[in-house]
Structure formats: C-alpha cells, structure tokens
Amino acid sequence: MNAIMQQLVNNKINSLTPQELLGLASQYNIDLNQQQAEKVIAIIRSEQIDVANQAQVERMIHRLQTEVDPYVSSVIQQLLQQFSQYL
Numbered sequence: 001m002n003a004i005m006q007q008l009v010n011n012k013i014n015s016l017t018p019q020e021l022l023g024l025a026s027q028y029n030i031d032l033n034q035q036q037a038e039k040v041i042a043i044i045r046s047e048q049i050d051v052a053n054q055a056q057v058e059r060m061i062h063r064l065q066t067e068v069d070p071y072v073s074s075v076i077q078q079l080l081q082q083f084s085q086y087l
Contacts, residue, residue: 006052013049016041028082030075039068040076051080 018037025032032040043063050056057080064073 009051010049013044013051016044024079025075028079030078032072032075036068036072036075040064040072043067 018034018041021037021040022032022034025037043060047056047060049060061073061077064076
C-alpha cells in the first residue's frame with residue numbers, strides 16, 4: 001500500500017465538502033443530490049476516516065445504508081472504488 005497516496009486520499013475524504021462530493025459524483029456519472037451529499041459529509045465527519053481500515057469503511061457504509069439510504073451507500077462505495085487503485 002502506498003502510504004503517501006493513502007494519506008492524500010484520507011486527507012481529501014476527511015476534508016470533503018458537500019459541493020466537492022457532488023462534483024465527484026457528477027464526474028463519475030453518479031446521481032446524488034444536495035441533501036444526500038450533506039448527510040454523507042455529516043457521517044464522514046463523525047470520525048476521522050482511514051481508507052486502509054476496512055472495518056471502519058464497512059461501518060461507515062453501514063451507517064450510510066441505515067441513516068441515509070442504500071442507494072447513497074452504493075454511490076459512496078463506487079466513489080471509494082475509484083480511488084482504491086491508488087492505495
């Protein structure tokens with residue numbers, strides 16, 4: 001695992017704004033609205049995310065499924081997969 005890239009991805013995820021998340025979703029042709037993006041960011045900011053910690057990522061995805069909706073959870077999983085090649 002590339003430690004520098006992992007740190008860059010972690011920093012980006014932990015500092016992400018709803019507008020940036022909407023931009024990423026749009027870039028990857030994923031439907032996401034403002035309210036969903038705000039809920040996702042609130043969940044992400046509830047703890048420091050470490051993308052190498054699979055248990056934490058799975059916990060976050062589960063929270064998204066239950067607190068937002070399953071579609072949004074799958075959207076975030078798709079976005080994380082886009083960056084997994086760099087880790």
